Amino acid sequence: MVDTIWVQIAAAAISAFVLFKVGLITYRRRAFPEPHYDWSGIDTSDISFPEGFIWGTATAAHQIEGSQRNNWTDFEERTGKEPSGLACDHWNRWREDFELLSELGVSSYRFSIEWSRLEPSPGKWEEGALGTYSEMVDDLIKRGIRPMPTLHHFSHPSWWEDRGGFADRENIPEFLGFCEKVFDRLSDRVQIWCTINEPTVFSSMGYTLGQFPPGRRSILLTLRVMRNLMHAHAVVYRSLKERNPGCIIGIAKNVTLFDPANRWSPIDWPVARLLEWLWNGAWRKGIMTGKMLGSRIPGAKGSLDFVGLNYYTHFITGLFMPTSQKDLNFAKRDHEVATEFGYPMYAEGLRRAIDFVAELGVPIEITENGVADSSDSLRPEHLMRHLWVISEAIKDGRDIRSYHHWSLMDNFEWAEGYKMRFGLYSVDFETQERTLRPSGEIYRRVVGSKTRAD
DSSP states (O other), rough: HHHHHHHHHHHHHEEEEEEHOHHHHHHHHHHOOOOOOGGOOTTTTOOOOBBBOOOEEEOOOOHOOOSOOOOOHHHHHHHHHOTTTTTTTTHHHHHHHHHHHHHHOSEEEEEEHHHHOOOTTTTTTOOOHHHHHHHHHHHHHHHOOOEEEEEEEEEHHHHHHHTTGSSGGGGHHHHHHHHHHHHHHHHHHOOEEEEEEEHHHHHHHTTTTTSSSSOOHHHHHHHHHHHHHHHHHHHHHHHHHHHTSSSSEEEEOOOOOEEEEETTTTHHHHHHHHHHHIIIHHHHHHHOOOOOOOOEETOTTOOOOOEEEOOOOOEOSSOOEEEEEEEEOOOOOTTOOOOOTTOOOTHHHHHHHHHHHHHTOOEEEEEOOOOOTTTTSHHHHHHHHHHHHHHHHHHOOOOEEEEEEOOOOOOOOGGGTTSSOOOOOEEEHHHHEEEEEEEHHHHHHHHHHHBOOO
């Protein structure tokens, strides 16, 4: 209730300010370009990519490794959510799963390092687990696949969560210590790193909607966590660059677009702009200026060698925004197709997201893009539309270096459990059998195509 009132008050204030400053008609015309293409007239197979463009897939440790004990398993038990359990048993089957990467022909693999495996209790390091990650890196390199580790992908040790996790800035040195430990072991072979995955998703889902651990619901706490995540990223970036200046370090940012349900409403568009700022704009400002949400973040300015872009959809918004999962009801335009997750397929938005992060002035790596589609009926079209958008953006001069499809295989989809199937490979979770989907075959053909732009 408090959150809903806060959004309504903020929306009214911004609405009044905007009307006063720029005039209603001018703001409507300029603030929310929302292009929609006539896809029936576009040949999405007409794509070309520069020599050296990197093709990959992505996963996250908690979603595939199985047999975890961390903040997420605690949350699953406490809330009665579907348990992650064995997941894809990747911790024991990683060599077989790397064969899937070779079968696809990809040259990059984004994965995450599970902190709770390496430091299950404060100061107690499991060298064997770190050795396994080192073996994974060696195996990938032998296959000609670039390892791209992510140091925090939503999960961390239970003991660190008990201390407050990212909600308490005093905990950041412990996170830094973990990052330095992993980096010192692997950076002689691993060149490119992601510090944190989707900081805004982690903050809003864990501290506003309450659907991620710790399951809190507070706007003020959400904003604090957002600032602390930026601080953590900056501290880690600066430290790792000192340790090995030759490594390339960035962050994976989910850019979700917010469009007003009614472009002529004096309420809907200020709400959309507010949410767009909180979700995307404040974060970009933090990287560009070192200031975020009213605070100066030491070391944040320019703390990127590349930006990882995760893109899935746009949200059509109005005054009454959801403040809990039960209130969440994805809207779509009449002509849009809803995915199994509920949100619309909006490939046009990927270009908007690319243009948004391009303002940072660093190379762009598409670190996630995919769709939940258990029948594989939508994924082929979804894949080709998004690749077409990327191809066109590159032709227009955008510096996009890679594309990582989410995901390599079906896995544990966080608050949604196992019902959302994002994989190029389907997974039978009873037998752990992996099967390449038709969309995976399409992606394999794209990756293996000799047709490249000069």
